[in-house]
Amino acid sequence: MRAYQLTTIGSTPALVDLPLPAPGPGEVQVRIAACGLNFADLLMTEGKYQDTPEAPFVMGMELAGTVVAAGPGTSTPVGTRVAVFSGQGGLAEAGNFAEARCTPLPDAMGFDEAAAFQIAYGTSHVALGPRGRLAAGETLVVLGAAGGVGLTAVEIGKRMGARVIACARGADKLEVARKAGADVLIDSETPDLKAALKAAGGADVVYDAIGGEAGEAAFGALKPGGRYLVIGFAGGSQPKLRLNHALVKNLEIHGLYWGGYLKTDPAVLTGSMRTLFGWFAEGGLRPHISARMPLERTAEALEMLRSRRSTGKVVVTME
Known part of the structure; x- marks a missing residue:
């Protein structure tokens, strides 16, 4: 072969x-x-x-x-x-x-x-569900919203009833996120991303597959009680998070390594994939x-x- x-x-x-x-x-x-x-x-x-x-x-x-x-x-x-x-x-x-x-x-x-x-939808479903506890009516910020996992976070976030702010680089990628259901589009290269996110209402949950300065900006835009989901570092560096903000604002930081559940709790992945395949069969995911x-x-x-x-x-x- x-x-x-x-x-x-x-x-x-x-x-x-x-x-x-x-x-x-x-x-x-x-x-x-x-x-x-x-x-x-x-x-x-x-x-x-x-x-x-x-x-x-x-x-x-x-x-x-x-x-x-x-x-x-x-x-x-x-x-x-x-x-x-x-x-x-x-x-x-x-x-x-x-x-x-x-x-x-x-x-x-x-x-x-x-x-x-499997990996893209599975990562977003487990992250936004068991880890992020995203609730209907909350605001979800997705960094890297046109990428492999980010785009599925936009789709699943909308299916869960959230208001989705998509951050991606350039008009073409933002248009892809819009078609996936994003409510608000913000270019990730805007000069002050943190200010732009706050102006859009801030975040209850941040889904960060990029890291670096974009992750730091989104972390700073979290509302009190917000949840920050560490998905990956496609931007090439890890964000330097200000933990004093996590303390004062009662923020939660969750890492999500989807494949790790195969060793620690495979039933989480089995149940998630069953749900996702069901949504696909209903025509809800593409x-x-x-x-x-x-x-x-x-x-x-x-x-x-x-x-x-x-x-x-x-x-x-x-x-």
């Missing part, structure tokens, strides 16, 4: 031919149709992601495809269409994955949509995929993420 492999941390990944063994106990073999890219894929190449596999490994954290073989002790029928959160192995024509990581797809969900769905590229153009696809030229998700297709 062809696969996009990182040989050593810090090296340039390459498309190679690898053998494909039979699936082992508890595993199913999936013919991969699509793989969704994530900012974490870039961090892995530098060894900066908290769950970077030991090299060499095949890149690609989430994928979708069809079960073509089943190992001992499994019950998923051959021919089942599945989404898989594997942490690695998605950028390949096929692979063996733990059956427990596979979720059958709704009939109406295409493989590209499924590959773009992944925004700004680019679809074949496997041999994976390097170009990753560069779109690195340069922040994409909106929503970038998906690599094998079929």
